Amino acid sequence: MITISNEDNMTLMSRYPDQYFDLAIVDPPYGILNKTKRGGDYKFNMKEYSQWDIKPNQAYFDELFRVSKNQIIWGGNYFGELWLRSEYNKGFIIWDKNQPETLNNFAMAEMAWSSLDKPSKIFRFSVRKNRNKIHPTQKPIELYQWLLKMYAKQGDKILDTHLGSGTLAIACYIAKLELTACEISENYFQQAVEKIQADLPEVSISYPQSGLCLIK
Structure with missing residues (x-):
């Protein structure tokens, strides 16, 4: 069951x-998009996503660690407080985007x-395959399948x-794992539902109440 809410x-x-x-996999705002248009970001409204590109506060991380046993948090290098939670940070994860070093x-x-006591890992997948994004910080499905x-x-x-x-x-859904997720933006929430339906035409989507979507 995939449960997503707005x-x-x-x-x-x-x-x-x-x-x-059991596991939180999150990609919160890093607080860095509110700068210069780059590459494929040209189609996104800078004024719009500068409003949500705000780093989460301490209360968010405290609550995240309360409700989950383990965490994988993208943008970990932007959140210094994470590294202070343990004297031994071992299992960090790298997504190698296969980006030419000449593109400065x-x-x-x-x-x-990552809170997981595992060896650090690298996933190599070209960012150029991650086209037709509906969100400026969209991660590839392949990356999440690997995770x-x-x-x-x-x-x-x-x-x-952060859906x-x-x-x-x-x-x-492909891995047959239960997910609970939310997205604060109504616009991105609706686009995400549309993308899920487009990528998984076989799914059954129901709306038991406003702002809540169940996917089976």
Whole structure:
């Protein structure tokens, strides 16, 4: 079951008891998009997403760690407080974007902080295959499929506090894993639902109440 809602993530997390989720895989705003248009970002409204490109505060991370047993947090290099939670940070994750080093204004990789006591890993997948984005920070479905294969197991409850384009929801559906996710923007929420339906035409989508979507 994939359950996605159009709501604030603090509201969603407040409904769950301590350590309810086995693994949180989240991609919160890094606070860096509010700068210069680059590459494929030209089609996105800079004024619009500068309004949400705000780094989460301490309360968000405290709640995330309360409701989940383990966490994979994209943009870990932007959130210094994460590294202070443990004296031994081992299992960080790198997405090698296969970006030419000559493109000085493009990152060649992205980093995720992880609470998992596992060796650090690198996933190599060209960012150029991640086209036709509906969200400026959209991650490839293939990246999330790899993460789930490496770090999740059947029966796990997965949490995503920033649904964005819905690519993690698609990967969880394919992997037959339960996901609870939310997106605060009504526009991105609707686009994510449309993308899920387009990529997974066989799914059954229901709306038991406003702002809530169940995918089977």
